[in-house]
Amino acid sequence: xxxxxxxxxxxxxxxxxxxLADCTLTIxxxxxxxxxxxxxxxxxxxxxxxTGLLAPxxxxxxxxxxxxxxxAAQLAKVGFVAQDTPTYAGLSVxxxxxxxxxxxxxxxxxxxxxxxxxxxxxxxxxAGKLSGGxxxxxxxxxxxxxxxxxxxxxxxxxxxxxxxxxxxxxxxMETTAEQEVSVVMSSHLVADLERICDYLIVLVDSRVRLAxxxxxxxxxxxxxxxxxxxxxxxxxxxxxxxESHTDRQSTLLIRAGTPVHxxxxxxxxxxxxxxxxxYMSQAASGAPARRPEMEAQx
Amino acid sequence: MVIEFHLDAGSGVAPYxxxxxxxxQALRLGLLDVGDQLPTVKDVVARLAINPNTVLKAYRELExxxxxxxxxxxxxxxxxxxxxxxxxxxxxxxxxxxxxxxRARRAGLDEESIEALYRDTVRAATREEVI
Numbered sequence: 001x002x003x004x005x006x007x008x009x010x011x012x013x014x015x016x017x018x019x020l021a022d023c024t025l026t027i028x029x030x031x032x033x034x035x036x037x038x039x040x041x042x043x044x045x046x047x048x049x050x051t052g053l054l055a056p057x058x059x060x061x062x063x064x065x066x067x068x069x070x071x072a073a074q075l076a077k078v079g080f081v082a083q084d085t086p087t088y089a090g091l092s093v094x095x096x097x098x099x100x101x102x103x104x105x106x107x108x109x110x111x112x113x114x115x116x117x118x119x120x121x122x123x124x125x126x127a128g129k130l131s132g133g134x135x136x137x138x139x140x141x142x143x144x145x146x147x148x149x150x151x152x153x154x155x156x157x158x159x160x161x162x163x164x165x166x167x168x169x170x171x172x173m174e175t176t177a178e179q180e181v182s183v184v185m186s187s188h189l190v191a192d193l194e195r196i197c198d199y200l201i202v203l204v205d206s207r208v209r210l211a212x213x214x215x216x217x218x219x220x221x222x223x224x225x226x227x228x229x230x231x232x233x234x235x236x237x238x239x240x241x242x243e244s245h246t247d248r249q250s251t252l253l254i255r256a257g258t259p260v261h262x263x264x265x266x267x268x269x270x271x272x273x274x275x276x277x278x279y280m281s282q283a284a285s286g287a288p289a290r291r292p293e294m295e296a297q298x
Numbered sequence: 299m300v301i302e303f304h305l306d307a308g309s310g311v312a313p314y315x316x317x318x319x320x321x322x323q324a325l326r327l328g329l330l331d332v333g334d335q336l337p338t339v340k341d342v343v344a345r346l347a348i349n350p351n352t353v354l355k356a357y358r359e360l361e362x363x364x365x366x367x368x369x370x371x372x373x374x375x376x377x378x379x380x381x382x383x384x385x386x387x388x389x390x391x392x393x394x395x396x397x398x399x400x401r402a403r404r405a406g407l408d409e410e411s412i413e414a415l416y417r418d419t420v421r422a423a424t425r426e427e428v429i
Contacts, residue, residue: 032349169347173347176349177344195305195346195347196347196349197349269310271310
């Protein structure tokens, strides 16, 4: 299967600060990709580089085999919903659809109209008068009706209430079931991503910390609890993502290619949220997190 | 639609397994019968806001177990039920378990300890089977 996004050594610098650095990624087609990380980690920068709104300072990026925004055909293949799902406040819902039809060669008017009907939106209503959830649905409708091969969504549900969020994601998932479209969506809300994503990218401090299929990531990460151990004595194949120790107990989040059979450890599966938090806290405290008292007692 | 799925996000059980469990449960209780159509992937993902692959994976697993079969372009249909033999065994097993719980209480275990012991034992037994 071809890659929807392929980058090598990709970086973007604003004056002296690198918003994204050394980003090498291959995202295979046919996935719903969750892009997570703290504020300022580079999520929006990566999405803007993929749309062609930004040009890279370093490295290369290809989207669906082409340079972002390099041609009308390239633009037609990518749908983008920017942060906070912007719409034109003074234009009506129907105006938005007309605009979409004029600007996009592959515009599917029937699909757009059916969606608006199903959402119960009044075509004459100005976008500025819509609720946050309705506005998000309108922005998503515009992006879907252009029939893109790749849909890029920047924090589309962050400001929505739980019900509007569920509706939005429901429509998004229905779209991926009906059309052959890959999705890359950034979000803070890992619990929501857990339901919809089958591929995960964790960005921290402008760098990619983790990328891969969710099934595989969940199968290779384990939470271990057991009597206190010296981290130096752990098997070589284990990558310790997060660790904490008390006088008696050690708790580890590890990545290991093979199952853990050592009876000294209680092994529990790790959820996506804990996994993401593990990688984020690793970055926050210098990898991997180690408590100072541990050093003193050695 | 014959049945609807729901997801418990906090259960720690993978979503595709929850779908499988709910189909099995419906088969055991006789809510689903041979020939019934399972909800379409499109309907399930729109309602639950979950990845289509989650549903596809669950349905493939049910096919593998011989409980359902896919008709391309139409949907997935039930081919076998589960409302049979094992139901009869529930009664005696439940009575054994009640006796065991009474013994555990007499030994001073509270509800939490009983559940922890039960879960731990099931998990250990499952692990032994795997190895």
